[in-house]
Amino acid sequence: MTTIIEEYESILDKASVAGPTTEDSIASAEExxxxxxxxxxxxxxxxxxxxxxxxxxxxxxxxxxxxxxxMWRHVVKMTEQFRGITKDNLPSTLVPICDDGCGTAYYIxxxxxxxxxxxxxxxxxxxIEGGAIASNFEEFAVKLANGELEV
Numbered sequence: 001m002t003t004i005i006e007e008y009e010s011i012l013d014k015a016s017v018a019g020p021t022t023e024d025s026i027a028s029a030e031e032x033x034x035x036x037x038x039x040x041x042x043x044x045x046x047x048x049x050x051x052x053x054x055x056x057x058x059x060x061x062x063x064x065x066x067x068x069x070x071m072w073r074h075v076v077k078m079t080e081q082f083r084g085i086t087k088d089n090l091p092s093t094l095v096p097i098c099d100d101g102c103g104t105a106y107y108i109x110x111x112x113x114x115x116x117x118x119x120x121x122x123x124x125x126x127x128i129e130g131g132a133i134a135s136n137f138e139e140f141a142v143k144l145a146n147g148e149l150e151v
Contacts, residue, residue: 008138011053011145018049018062018072025061029076035095035110038119040137050074056144059097073098086124094122098144104128104151106144108137123151 002010026045030036037045044051050060050072059073075097082096082105093111100106104125120132121140128151134140143149 004138004142007142011142012044012048012051015048015051015053015056015145016071017051018060020047021045021049021061029061032076033079033095035093037095037110038108038137040119041097041108044137044141053145055147056141057098058141058144090124090130094124097121100125100149106133106140106149123149125151 023046026037026042044058045061048060049062051058052072057073059075059078061075062070062072064070064074075095078097079095083090083092090107091111093109094107095110096105096107098106102125104123107122107124109120109122119137121134121137122130123133124130131151133149133151134143140149
């Protein structure tokens with residue numbers, strides 16, 4: 001039987017990814033956003049950077065080539081944009097990592113964490129007021145890629 005981690009890695013290995021991100025880039029992003037990314041998301045950034053697959057996208061960190069629009073969404077720019085829209089209505093510990101294109105955004109919770117703790121993913125959007133939709137990042141990525149998110 002395939003584990004959630006094996007399925008997660010298989011999905012991301014088939015996706016278009018930005019490539020690994022450096023620890024310095026991660027630290028800079030955390031400083032800009034005044035958060036500390038949970039270890040599972042840090043591992044995603046260090047291995048994949050950002051990802052886009054069939055029917056899903058996960059924002060991350062990457063160097064832009066400057067030749068037209070980037071292929072992936074940048075988590076710092078996305079967070080700054082969402083914070084501007086939501087004003088102070090959402091906790092600053094929530095960092096958006098993707099959206100469904102219909103008004104629902106998915107946020108990784110950067111609060112209350114230790115290096116080995118899972119990180120919850122929350123959904124906010126029309127009629128959705130912060131329901132936890134996954135108890136860890138890998139589960140979220142698998143459900144997202146498989147079209148199995150229930151909000």
